[in-house]
Amino acid sequence: MARRIACLKQFGSHSMSFSTLQPDMSYFDKPGIGYIAYARHWGMRFVLADPVCHPQHQELMLDDFLATFSDAVFVQVSKPVIDHLHHRYRYYGTQFGSESKVDLGNWSLRGGKKQIIRTAINQARNQGLEIRESGFDPEVRKISQAWIRTRRCKNNEIRFLIRPMLIDYREGTRYFYAYHGGEAVGFVFFDPIYQNGKLVGYVPNISRSSANFKQGLWYALMAHAMEVFKAEGVAYIDLGLVPLMMDRSVEPQESRLLRGTMSVIRERMDFLYNFKGLEFAKSRFQGTVEKTYCAHRSALPALAMTAMFRLTRIL
Template sequence: MTDTAIALARPAATQADALAHADLARRVAWLKQYGSHPMSFSTMQPDMAYFELPGIGYIAYAQHWGMQFALGDPVCAPGQREEMLDRFLERFPRALFVQVGKAVVDHLHGRHGYYGTQFGSEAKIGLADWSLRGARKQIIRTAVNGARAQGIEIREGGFDHDVKRISEAWIRTRRCKNNEIRFLIRPMLIDYREGTRYFYAFNCKGAAVGFIFFDPIYKDGRLAGYVPNISRSSANFRQGLWYALMAHALDVFREEGVPYVDLGLVPLQTDGGVEPQESRLLRATMSVIRERMDFLYNFKGLEFAKSRFQGRIEKTYCCHRSAMPALAMTAMFRLTRII
């Protein structure tokens, strides 16, 4: 490239960088004001697209196989949520909505004829009265004591790029061995990390053997809680280390006055009743996947582990146009890299 060409290209690149920075700053401001959904921070992950209404907020979505998958509730004021959804559907009338709350379901079903089918559950732990007491928490107490007996030290630190080593080894032990799950779980390595917290477990030799990364949850411009989005452990310390890390982090957050921790999605964990707006066909299909396709993902193991903390269970939904969106669900599982 000639000197003249370089000189001409530089202003364009600088302008693009400035626009990207302005876009990020605008979304971050909305996130900190309205990011009360446990997936709100994950909307900042790479490869997401954004539908914005000036001065109101945004809906984050991913595209795969020509379909749009909106992630979580719109990041905007509750009173403007319906307008966001209506305008988004004007542009993408066949979009699917993944891991959304009941208010979104009710609007999409009542105004747009969407099905709103339970997709899983989330559990919130109020930290004001959090403790390790209770019979169902025995496994957590055992894990904490076991980690201590093995010389494990848990402490908070900054982001350490060496976690990739632990992560790659951990992924090889999982049912999804080839890739890190994305979309429903944000990637471990992301550019925007403001407000995230990192807790590490070290063995007696000072080597990191496990970690949990927490993402912030906001409400009305203030920190409302955290959600553990990334957790890994060495193959030599798999059993119980997650419990010990979580118990330590919960104690730290409680001392800081953090209101709650949302344990995040337990996929396909649903209650027994079928709500009027749900697709019975899709509910039945997801039940079969949960019961018979554990080789895809450790559905039951994750449900058991999170249930030990005895959080308050809240339903989460996916919203879809047809009673059996087989192609769309397959595309979503491909998008997430589960299959």
């Protein structure tokens, strides 16, 4: 674990690098080089994010991993990973969603699309809410449980693609809370992103808020935290995954069958997950959108996709 943490702090540049250390993960380690994190479900292996290693060792890590686990599925990986898996191993590399990065050096609240953020900030102020950073408070579990009951997935906290709220390793994480009358009514937890041994960004991985705040307390919490990070000289915020937010163009290595299936899920199965609502909320920050992919062996990996949705507890 100590070696993985050291590797994370040196090469953890993927938005999900920190989440690779969540509970119930398995690891493929190459001491002195890096590691690949994966979860097992229904006899399958699901790799989470890019290998945590120096970019020049990425292909070596993938080759050695696939020599042992040749049928693994890769989830939320970057284009360089897809290119290698496709050209060398004939994997399909299908868009899985998108991420959005906000350059904090140029961040401001100006612009028409940010009106909803400004409205949320004003409402928070008018309601007497105080937003501030603090240490981890175990009592926020109550807010989380109430929030989950308002979601599409009411029975369980989503895992794997979103790391659990309660984890053993928390170094570098940041916690911002909204208080009303001394009581916490919302929060956003941020995980660190590293590059070349330096902290370069944060990703908001856990967020919860009271359903009574109509304009979205998340906007006000995010705007406050981003101003704090900007003042500290943090380079950017990665807003994290928007599942099934896919570019209209289809790339040569993609499976058209899986693309079509995921488009149907996004358009017609909103009861599973609020795909469009999440896309709208994150788009208000007007970040730079980047594609993220899943890599799979068959053109329509129906069993693997079902297993992954079960793993994440969406199903």
